[in-house]
Amino acid sequence: MSFKIRQAFCAMAFIWLLVPFLASAQNLTGRVVDAATSNPLIGASVIWLGTSQATSTDANGHFSLKPAPAGQKAVLVSYLGYKTDTVQVEGRESITVKLKSITSIQEVTITGKQDRYSALSPTNSQVITAMDLTKSACCNLAESFETNASVEVSTSDAVSGAKQIQMLGLDGSYTLMTTDNVPALRGLATPYRLNYLSGTYIEAIDIIKGTGSVLNGYESISGQVNVRLKDPEKSDRLYVNLYGNSLAKWDANVNTSFTLTPKLSTVLMLHTDQLANRVDDNKDGFLDLPLGKHYNVFNKWKFNSGERIVAEVGLQALQETRTGGQVNYRSGTPQQEGSFYGTESETERVSGFSKTSYTFKNKPYQSLGLILSAGRHQFDSHYGPRTYNGYQNSGLANLIFQSAFGNTSHTYKTGLSYQLEDYQETLAGKELQRRERVPGAFFEYVYQNSQNLTLVGGLRADHHNLYGWVYTPRFNVKYDFNPNSIVRLAAGKGFRVANPIAENVASLISNREFIFQNNLQPEKAWNLGGSFTQYFEVGERKGAFITDYYYTTFQNQVVPDMYSSPNQVVFSNLEGRSFSKSFQAELQYELTELLDVKAAYKYFDVRSTYNGQLEQRPFIPNHRAFLNLGFATPFDKWRADLTAQWFGPRTVPMLEQQAEGNLRTRTVSPYALFNGQITRAFKRWEVYLGGENLLGYKQKNPIIAADRPFSQDFDASMVWAPIMGRVVYGGLRFTIK
């Protein structure tokens, strides 16, 4: 080709390239890409707002849309798994649209690193993935938080084996627990609730600090723990997990899923755990862990019309028996002086929920959802000579309408809810009954500008049949200084009716008298706080630094006082102040290709008023530290994890020699706990081996007057460290995808 011809050819080509622009000057062209990776999104839909004129992007993310019908100045760009966006195009012929991905579980699983702090959500939230759950001793919710710094799990007493979560230095009952975003395991289920969901049922866990959204009711005060259960559409056809430990406790789990029609799928999940071996390593004559049998089945269905209707139904049934107490105690042994002390509990629980959502035609941002749930929880138990029986029937309906004002920068959710609770408890012959009927309405407005600011304002009004109108406002602000520096602020109110006995079952394992002051009122608190997140890269390795501070102050609280008198627990309304100040700083960093590190420091200042004196809440250390090392070879063929937790000195009450009405305390030394696990993965098999409390730190003599269980002084609830020493465990997982 001579030079001239080449020139002519180039000119021709240039004109040809211009033709599309000249020929259809009003056609809107552009490209749709992923905001994070800039990869083209193929098949994203672009539609003139409020019309049915649409197109979709080609293999390179490009689109060309015919001129708008009169008056349209905005297009709606949507793509499955991404946040829908409205773009103003007035006067522009070509646009590039960056869609933000809704952090899908799949995405997290693929990268499968440490639990991540979300960069998108307006609340301070983080995710524990299914992958993270395989890093620590399986098999229930209590063990799911072991590699997470924000949620703490502690043993409530030295006999029952019950575990409780803590957030912001506050008891687990102030944390709203939801499964698939439906409130669950509330009220009388509290004492053993962490045992009711097997780790193998869980796809991921969201942890939200602060009061969160008004959509799920008025109860959350310190935060929310949402357990996402396995999705029938994405579950493995067969998943088996077997576990055994050095105490001879064993667990078996089987999940199977079926796709019945292209639109209908189901997953059936079974779990059992059993302990028949009597363990008394600390030689105090009491079982360190109760014997137990637990059977649990969960069945979830999903209907996905592919177009606009998605419906889910979940059904759960469980049965659990526990027998604890002195080693020689057998079922039916009379509970009196000179006999053997024992505790037993039998629980049966059935529950179900359904969620249906309908998305409006051509309005992907507008939908209507209905959530229904119901459950019955029934238990019979005795703690030594004291019987404690009860049941709870619950029902909940929640109708949510979601839409936008004008464009998707201004979205809102509004709806109605109705909750009924029927509580019946009998403690040592004394009956307590409560029926709650609570209709409510809520509204939440979200403003999101296209760059860096999200505002969420929510308000609930509920009418409680016992306590009248309850108003709960909640606000969240998120501001991105830049994509790597994010600040969040949160303020909100929470309200809950306490269940003093269920929330203090540990105190039943003593001979203290339970005294209820008249007219206990609901608990109300304000929670204010904020967090700052900084994502960074050092030497091409990613890291994140997260720091947060929350202040929770109670306007009323049901304060259990087991400190002023060694022979009583007195429940009374708060008179004076009660607050929690919680600070956390956490650093996550990928040290090398194979090694992730997570370190955190926490400071808690939690005080309540006892007998007119503002005192530190016993058992809560001011300082804590957390360190997690996660090692994984490429493709996770080998994984190893080591977690260390350090608890600073803490104040504990001295009951043995205490005069009435004045709290005497002593300080116990700091201690550290270590857990570790090694996993080897094959194509379908995984084998794991691990240990909890590797250094075997134990509280000496956790039971006061263990040799005289029927005397006044006996008390097993004054627990601040593990009862069990080192436990070694192992197991295997088998998957058919």
Place this chain on the structure above:
Amino acid sequence: MKTLKLWMLTLVFTASASIGFAQDGKKGQEVKFKTSAVCGMCKATLEKGLAYEKGVEKASLDVNSKVLTVTFNGQKTSVEKLKKAVNELGYDADDAPATPRAYERLDECCKKDAVH
């Protein structure tokens, strides 16, 4: 208690010992497949999936050309087996189509003919 620990250890060791040693000569064979992969996530899925296949030494996908290059040991696996492995991950390999079920379970963005 002690026996249980021992048993667990034995289990782990036998498991890791089964990764045997291959004869030379058959090592380091290479094959290329044209796949239906469309994105970086597909790359992760395919490379991880193949890493767990017996006899695979290395697998890498070039997203732009959709070509998956697999280095393998001919003693332990074959081109047919590798093709099947790709299909079972939800992707076509040359002329062999993806297993429908596996394809269905892919994320929306990984489906070759995703239409929304």
